[in-house]
Amino acid sequence: MNIGQAAQASGISAKTIRYYENTGLIPAAIRTGSGYRSFSAKDVHTLRFIHRARRLGFSVHDIRQLLTLWQDKNRASADVKALALAHMAVLDGKLAELQATQRTLQHLIAHCEGDDRPDCPILDDLAGEGAERLRDEPSSPLHWMVSWCALPADKHPPIGREN
Amino acid sequence: MNIGQAAQASGISAKTIRYYENTGLIPAAIRTGSGYRSFSAKDVHTLRFIHRARRLGFSVHDIRQLLTLWQDKNRASADVKALALAHMAVLDGKLAELQATQRTLQHLIAHCEGDDRPDCPILDDLAGEGAERLRDEPSSPLHWMVSWCALPADKHPPIGREN
DNA sequence: GATAAAGGTTCCAGCGGTGGTAAGGTCAAG
DNA sequence: CTTGACCTTACCACCGCTGGAACCTTTATC
Structure with missing residues (x-):
């Protein structure tokens, strides 16, 4: 699966996918013989995860932690909830300010x-x-x-x- | 009046004042013999205007227009209201999204x-x-x-x- | 007069998440 | 074989600042 298809499937632009790879948010994709990035269904899956988390307003920093938690089978529920609550607090502050x-x-x-x-x-x-x-x-x-x-x-x- | 005093009086940091000067939001300040910027009460006044407008969430682009209108004696009330209403619409959108x-x-x-x-x-x-x-x-x-x-x-x- | 601290100056880099561009390599179809 | 769509890297720009480096000026103190 090429980057364009992965982009369409995940909702994240090809540009942003490369950016995420460069910044280490996602691991470097496997390359084909000609240098094209190749994305597995699992990769797209991760991208979709990121896309949804960003639409919930999580920062890239938070998403990094969420991804870590996602892949950690020994994670604690409290960690996830703490992230969500902290994010909620930020949103509350923004809302009050905006209003x-x-x-x-x-x-x-x-x-x-x-x-x-x-x-x-x-x-x-x-x-x-x-x-x-x-x-x-x-x-x-x-x-x-x-x-x-x-x-x-x-x-x-x-x-x-x-x- | 040095930049530090102007910063304290206006609520805008010295760094940001220089940034505003560089980007042309405010005219270049007069310099003393040794190269220090010198700010008049009118300059500080303008800075305070900008500070308040930014606290209302206006973009620098909008503020640029507001400043122009401010200095234009032949301005039309509708222009100001249009800016404010447009900004309000943006805020409404953000609010809905946030909620x-x-x-x-x-x-x-x-x-x-x-x-x-x-x-x-x-x-x-x-x-x-x-x-x-x-x-x-x-x-x-x-x-x-x-x-x-x-x-x-x-x-x-x-x-x-x-x- | 020397010195040090507190200010000022310039320029360069970076934040996040793109958008745009350029200059090129690759792939599939006609 | 050519065309066009896609991919690659690499860079600059944007928002609105913010921090740092390296250096100069003013002020105060000894």
């Missing part, structure tokens, strides 16, 4: 989208609780976008000019 | 974590609806982890040996 970002951005978009009148409630919010340095830095992206979007064109603040 | 992955992984963890008895409901799920190739590939990561975790040690399937 926080979305909340902020959504807030911004919702208020930026409004009419062209100068009164903008979010300005007060920024100047109040979540302001911190925004109070001192009236041209931070958040503040700028909001204040600028909220003002009519003839009252545009002197952006890019004030400091 | 789907989490759901799968959570499912796996929950069932892998159970006792050591061989009966595992998720096996039936895998063999049924969401199985597709899993039916043909009993050693896919999902199937493997689940089946292996579900079986007692003396009944471990011939993993890494079957194909």
Whole structure:
């Protein structure tokens, strides 16, 4: 089985398969007389394993360990679970971060989208609780976008000019 | 103001500031007689803008456009909103992907974590609806982890040996 | 004045996982 | 025999930095 067929069968591109071989994630494939890589069903099987693990978001480093565990008949269930749980924790962190970002951005978009009148409630919010340095830095992206979007064109603040 | 102070004031590391200068995101800083970069308050201000935008997850490419808009007095509100909305769409996609992955992984963890008895409901799920190739590939990561975790040690399937 | 520490400077390499390119060898079919 | 599809190695580029090496400048201390 050539690399192209192995790629199609596993879902990993030929390019990436070579990369995995170079980096030692998978052992070097057997070569034919003419130098072509030859993949067995077992090789494809391993590649598919990798493909699925990557789709679950496991890093190559984690997959390396998963593969080791896979081939180790004396593995402990706890090891696998630990990997999965650790990965889950990472995903949880990413999710929280992403959601926080979305909340902020959504807030911004919702208020930026409004009419062209100068009164903008979010300005007060920024100047109040979540302001911190925004109070001192009236041209931070958040503040700028909001204040600028909220003002009519003839009252545009002197952006890019004030400091 | 030296690069270290600018870094501390903006929240961007000195290394990254140089990187931004090299890549043209920010204009080259003025140099002192001895070759040190000198940053004005306006420069720091711009850096802080960039820092906040990045914390909102905007790519450097997007930030480049945001900076252009920032400095363009004749900008259109729609342009800014379009950028923000496009970015929001990207975040939405990432969120959905992340959540789907989490759901799968959570499912796996929950069932892998159970006792050591061989009966595992998720096996039936895998063999049924969401199985597709899993039916043909009993050693896919999902199937493997689940089946292996579900079986007692003396009944471990011939993993890494079957194909 | 010497010295050392703390800053600055440049350039080069690397992370992961590709995508693209080039320049060539090989295989199957017409 | 030629054509075209596939394979090979090898390199550069991307994202957004980050670290290190090797060297220069400023500042502080003895």
